[in-house]
Amino acid sequence: xxxxxxxxxxxxxxxxxxxxxxxxxxxxxxxxxxxxxxxxxxxxxxxxxxxxxxxxxxxxxxxxxxxxxxxxxxxxxxxxxxxxxxxxxxxxxxxxxxxxxxxxxxxxxxxxxxxxxxxxxxxxxxxx
Numbered sequence: 001x002x003x004x005x006x007x008x009x010x011x012x013x014x015x016x017x018x019x020x021x022x023x024x025x026x027x028x029x030x031x032x033x034x035x036x037x038x039x040x041x042x043x044x045x046x047x048x049x050x051x052x053x054x055x056x057x058x059x060x061x062x063x064x065x066x067x068x069x070x071x072x073x074x075x076x077x078x079x080x081x082x083x084x085x086x087x088x089x090x091x092x093x094x095x096x097x098x099x100x101x102x103x104x105x106x107x108x109x110x111x112x113x114x115x116x117x118x119x120x121x122x123x124x125x126x127x128x
Contacts (some may be wrong), residue, residue, distance in 0.1 A: 004044045006051050017057060024061050029071060036075030043079045053081055060087075066116055 005012050012020075023035045040063060043052040052058045059081045066073045 003042055004043075006038070009051055009054070012051065013055065013060070018097065021057050021061055024064055032065065032068060032072045033075055036072055037110070039065075040075055040079050043081075049081065050078075054089065056084065071102060079112065 005016055020035075023031055026032055026035075038054055039058070043049045047057075048054075052062060062076055062079055062081050066076050
């Protein structure tokens, strides 16, 4: 469904762009992975990258998601957006790519931590 909406630039930018962009900060990794799949599929299927290349917010979102955890960023491996006039490297940070919360989630992931309810606990391994 998202792919179909991306085919109509006017409809997509008027009604769906901002909620779509908000998904890049979703706490659920599978939501971000599905978002990356949609962006990658659209980019590959459209001449010149389609809206992913045309719309500044989507270019920024790709940059942001490429900074995400490996499972997410790997989905955009073949998506190479070309910066346009007015794009700034620092805009990635304005999108919240490096917030304290996301940094702590990445650190917990590296340490094998998982969130259970309101508590963070060490992942159980088969070795125990």
